Amino acid sequence: MPTTVPNIDSRLSGAFGATLVLDLETDRILAAAPEAIALFKDDALIGSRFSELVLDDIPHMILFVDEVMYRGTAWTRRITLQTQAGAPIDCEINGRINADTLILQITDLDALERRAEAFRTATIYSGGILEWQRAQAFFSELEQQNQLILNAAGEGIYGVNADGKTTFVNRAAQEMLGWTNEDLLGEDIHTKIHHHHLDGEKYPSHECPIYQSFRYEQVNRIEDEVFWRKDGKPIRVEYVSTPIYEGQVLAGAVVIFRDITERWENERKLRDAMNQVAALRDRLEQENAYLQEAISIERAHHDVVGQSPAIQQILQRVEMVSRTPANVLITGESGTGKAMVASAIHNDSDRRRRPLIHFKCSSVTPDMFKRELFGQVRGAFTGALRDKPGKLELAHGGTLYIDEIADIPWDLQGQLLDALQNRQVTRLGDDRAKSLELRVVASTSRDLDREVQAGRIRPELVFFLNVFPIHCTPLRDRPDDIPLLAAHFLDLACKRLGRSPPIITAGTIRTLQRYDWPGNVRELANVIERGAIVSRADKLMVDIHPASAPVTRKITTLLSEADIEKIRVANTIACLQEAKGRVSGPNGAAALLGVKPTTLYSRIKTLGLAPDDWR
Helix, strand or coil: CCCHHHHHHHHHHCCCCEEEEEECCCCEEEEECHHHHHHHCCCCCCCCEHHHHECCCHHHHHHHHHHHHHHCEEEECCCCEECCCCCEECEEEEEEEECCEEEEEEEEHHHHHHHHHHHHHHHHHHCHHHHHHHHHCHHHHHHHCCHHHHHHCCCEEEEEECCCEEEEECHHHHHHHCCCHHHHECCEHHHHHCCECCCCCECCHHHCHHHHHHHHCCCEEEEEEEEECCCCCEEEEEEEEEEEEECCEEEEEEEEEEECHHHHHHHHHHHHHHHHHHHHHHHHHHHHHHHHHHHHCCCCCCCCCCCCHHHHHHHHHHHHHHCCCCCEEEEECCCCCHHHHHHHHHHCCCCCCCCEEEEEHHHCCHHHHHHHHHEECCCCCCCCCCCEECHHHHCCCCEEEEECHHHCCHHHHHHHHHHHHHCEEECECCCCEEECCCEEEEEECCCHHHHHHCCCCCHHHHHHHCCEEEEECCHHHCHHHHHHHHHHHHHHHHHHHCCCCCECCHHHHHHHHHCCCCCHHHHHHHHHHHHHHHCCCCECCCCCCCCCCCCCCCCCCCCCHHHHHHHHHHHHHHHHHHCCCCCCCCCCHHHHHCCCHHHHHHHHHHCCCCHHHCC
C-alpha cells in the first residue's frame, strides 16, 4: 500500500459527513468518507475523477478551486454535483487546502432541509399545546426572545407575513440595507428593497421567489440577485426564503441573505484577469510566431550596406523620420531592400522594444485579407475555433510594415484607412472596438500614380501613408555599392555553409558591376551564395548573364490583364528612352516596336504616359 494512504486516512478521520480528499494534479479522489460513498451511490468512488461528479458546472468549480487555493478555505452553493446514476445533488461545498490535496466537505441541502423540517414538526407536536402556541407566536417570539441570536447572526435575516408585510429585521440586515426597523416593520418590503432588477427592469412581486415562499409554500435558494439599499445603491445577494407555519397554516416566510457584492466582484475580476491572460497568451503566441518567421526569413543583410550617395541619402532620411510618429512610404523596384529600410526605421525608433509586424500582401489570398488584418473571435465564421488577433492589433505599440500596398483589395483599403485614422480595430465577429497606437510603414514596387489612375488603389490611402517618402535606388544605378555588398553577402553565405570565404578578385567585381541586376540586391545575394557553393579554390567564381545577353524568362504562371498592362507600359517607356523620345523615323520608338507611329501615339495616350516618364 502506498505510504500516502495513512496521511490521507488521518485527514479523513478528523472530518465529518460526506468528505472527499482530492489530488489537484490528477483530479483523482484519494479518499472518501462512508457518507460520501452513500451520497454519490458509488462504491468505486475512490480512484475516480472528481470532475465526472460535477454536473455542467466545471467553470464554477475551477473558480472555486482557485478561491480555495488563494484564501486557504472557501465555500459555495453554486455547484451542482451528481450521483453515479446522474441524479443531481443540490449541495453546499466547503473546501480547504491540506498540503497538496484539496479536502471537500459536501452537505446535501435537500437532506438538510428535510431534517430541519422534521425537527420543526417534531418540536411542535412533541411539545403539545405549549409548543403549538409558540408556533402561533413565531414572529413575536423571534423578535422578543431570540433577539440576541438574530442580532448576533452575520447574515441578514427578516420575516414577512402572509401579506408580504415585514414582521422583523435583524441588525445585520439593517446595516447591509441601510433601512431601520421603523422604515420596514409593517411595510411591503418588496417595494422597499426588491422592486427592480439590476438592469432597471421592474420586478413584480408575484414573480419574486420570496412571494412564492409565503404563497405557495416553496423553499427557494437564489444565488445572484440584488437588494436595494435605502441610498438607492444595489447590493448583490444570495438568499434562502423558507415558508413559516402557524400550526398547519402558512403564516409567512423567513429570508436569510448574504451580501456577495465583494465576492461577486472578485469573481468578476478573476474572470476578467483570466480572459486577459488568455488574450495576452494568444497575442504573445502570435507575436512569437511572427518573430520566429522574421528570424528565419533570408534577408539581404541585417543593416543597410553601401557607401553610394543614394544609400547615404536613404540613411539620412531614415535618421530624420525614425524618431517621429510619421507614416512612411517606401518605393523602389523589387529586391532593392525596402524591407530592410522599414526594419531600420523601426529599430532606430522609440518603438523598437515592441514588435515590427510584417504584413506581406502578396502572400495573402483575397478571402484571408480581412481576418489577417483585423483578427477574429471564436465563431465569427466557419472554422473560427479560437480568438486570434490581427496584424493591426499585434502591431499595437509598435510598427506595422505593409509590404506592397497595391495588392490590398479595393474594398478593404477603405476599412484599413478607417481603422488607421480612427485608431480603432474591431475583430471579425465582434462588436467591441479596441484602441490602436501604431506607426505604419508601407512599401510598393509599382507606380502609385498609375495605380490610382487605373482605379486599383484609393488616393486617400496613398495620401495617408505617403507622409514621408523614401525611394530605394536600383542596384544598377549604384555600382559603387556592389563590392561592399558582395563581400557582405559572401561572409554571410560562408558562415551558413561553414567554410572559409574565398577571395573576390577585381575581375569578379568588374563582372558584377557590368551586369544589369534586374533582381537588384536580392539577385546579387543569390549569385554570391551560389558562387560560394561552387567555388572550390581560393577565388570566388560567379555565374551570371553578361550585360549584353538578353534575360530569357520561362513563363510558369498565367499573367493577369494588369500584369500584361505593366509589361506593355514598361516596354513602351524603354523603347521611348532608347529612341530618346522620338516616335517616328527609322530609329524612332515605333520602328523599334514594329508598329505605326500613329498606333504608338494612340498607345501613349491610352496608357497615360507623359514625357517625364521616359526622360
